[in-house]
Amino acid sequence: MGGQTDNDIIIELRQLSKRFGSLVVLDKLDLALQKGMTTVVIGESGTGKSVLLKHLVALLRPDGGEVYFHGRRIDNLGERELVDVRRRFGMLFQLGALFDSMTVEENVGFPLTEHSDYTPEEIKDIAAQKLKLVGLDGLQHRHPGEISGGQKKRVALARAIALNPEVVLYDEPTTGLDPVRSDVINELILKLKHELDVSSVVVTHDMTSAFKVGDRIVMLHHGKIIADGTPEFYKTSDDPRVRRFVDGKADARDLAALDDVEN
Ligand SMILES: Nc1ncnc2c1ncn2[C@@H]1O[C@H](COP(=O)(O)OP(=O)(O)O)[C@@H](O)[C@H]1O
């Protein structure tokens, strides 16, 4: 490749559209993600953040537009060709639960057992190394039922990075965690960026997390990116849609909708 700069684009969405029946979720959305950066996607519940994330690895296919990874179009690839693409991603998805019947070590080693030629001994070593990275070395022989919710997320993260991905996708990584455990996850996202040199996309509605981990924050609203900037931009923006979301304040329309529900 050669001549890489901070501006290198790793993933690009061009005019991406996705609808479910009559519900338009993504509407000719354009977004280019830079290598080495952590891009945070914010937006209200049900606005299409998870749908957007799934398009990055072709878990969903667009109705219009294209997805490029390192300049190669991927949205139209077959499942077999996608195996090699997806292997370069680590995914920490909302429903990416651990296998309860497997130990922590087996869970972390699972992608390696499936997708690599490592020996069982090597897989144990790699699992130990990844668990150490997320601060859980020593829990190898526990089962998911024997560890806390925050620890489960960290095990899932260790599993997500087992194959040394170039890109890590996080879907609401701090949801359901208390502020201290959320901050542990935020610190890990920063650590993985610096130690493994990964590019990341973090979907969240947790602004504390967005401000802490984001190099760039994009806000999704009605199928499009309506704001795009640094955390500082969001702290000072006077766009009412941004303020309303970032400050978590209901406006007159929200209150009217509440009346509708109550009446
Ligand atoms: N597989 C699907 N089939 C039908 N509707 C879906 C599907 N996935 C998501 N949706 C709908 O698309 C919208 C966006 O969903 P989602 O991306 O999950 O929102 P969020 O921003 O909360 O992550 C929601 O209205 C959701 O119900």
Ligand SMILES: [Mg+2]
């Ligand atoms: Mg979601």
